[in-house]
Amino acid sequence: MNVIVTKSYEDSCQRAAELIEAAVLANPQAKLGLATGGTPLPIYRRLIEDCKAGKISFAKVRTVNLDEYCGLNGSNTQSYRWFMDHNLFNEIDIDKTNTYVPSGLGDLAANCREVDKKVRENGVPELQLLGIGNNGHIGFNEAADLLHTETHIEQLTESTIAANARFFDKPEAVPTQAITMGLSSILAAKSIVLVATGAAKAAAIRGLLCNDEVTTQNPSTFLKLHPNATVIIDAALATAAGYEN
Ligand code: PGA
Numbered sequence: 190m191n192v193i194v195t196k197s198y199e200d201s202c203q204r205a206a207e208l209i210e211a212a213v214l215a216n217p218q219a220k221l222g223l224a225t226g227g228t229p230l231p232i233y234r235r236l237i238e239d240c241k242a243g244k245i246s247f248a249k250v251r252t253v254n255l256d257e258y259c260g261l262n263g264s265n266t267q268s269y270r271w272f273m274d275h276n277l278f279n280e281i282d283i284d285k286t287n288t289y290v291p292s293g294l295g296d297l298a299a300n301c302r303e304v305d306k307k308v309r310e311n312g313v314p315e316l317q318l319l320g321i322g323n324n325g326h327i328g329f330n331e332a333a334d335l336l337h338t339e340t341h342i343e344q345l346t347e348s349t350i351a352a353n354a355r356f357f358d359k360p361e362a363v364p365t366q367a368i369t370m371g372l373s374s375i376l377a378a379k380s381i382v383l384v385a386t387g388a389a390k391a392a393a394i395r396g397l398l399c400n401d402e403v404t405t406q407n408p409s410t411f412l413k414l415h416p417n418a419t420v421i422i423d424a425a426l427a428t429a430a431g432y433e434n
């Protein structure tokens with residue numbers, strides 16, 4: 190695993206944006222696996238800035254997102270489709286028809302199969318961007334006794350619902366289920382870039398970086414099996430996690 194420790198979260202986001210842009214410069218038709226949540230927002234702002242400045246074009250890029258809440262349609266401001274449109278896609282030169290966010294509505298079993306197909310259709314993603322949950326989840330693969338390889342419906346844990354409540358008016362409004370890529374769909378990407386910040390992530394990052402163990406109780410540890418995974422954290426989180434270069 191490649192580990193990059195930066196001075197600040199801002200620098201981490203800069204590094205992640207550079208890796209994404211390098212993938213697109215190397216292959217203008219690259220497929221990117223994208224993530225939602227608070228962590229990637231400054232990364233997306235950099236991509237927007239660089240696209241508006243003419244440094245990078247996403248005109249031929251294809252994207253596939255990790256997950257979506259069940260029960261919200263894409264026009265709901267809490268949906269991940271809305272998040273992606275408003276925090277990235279509407280602001281860059283991407284063709285929206287080449288962007289894919291799982292659907293958490295209708296025939297969920299069929300939607301799950303569609304996600305796995307989209308991940309592999311015309312080649313797997315060059316790069317999959319990831320955040321990490323306080324419990325080590327990637328996508329919405331929650332810490333548990335068993336994990337799933339394929340896209341499936343996940344019951345969100347109380348800790349995830351509590352962490353996500355900051356985006357909602359009231360905690361009761363946070364959806365309790367999500368459709369999420371499974372571990373095999375995430376690990377299919379040619380490269381993976383995980384960005385984390387904040388002391389709340391320290392235990393999960395310790396499990397990921399400070400030993401060689403793989404455990405379903407910290408799903409991020411499966412990234413240790415990937416040949417080209419990069420973890421970008423700031424010095425404050427490295428210290429909190431007890432990680433030494
Ligand atoms: P966050 O979420 O970026 O909002 O902290 C990350 C995640 O849950 O994967």
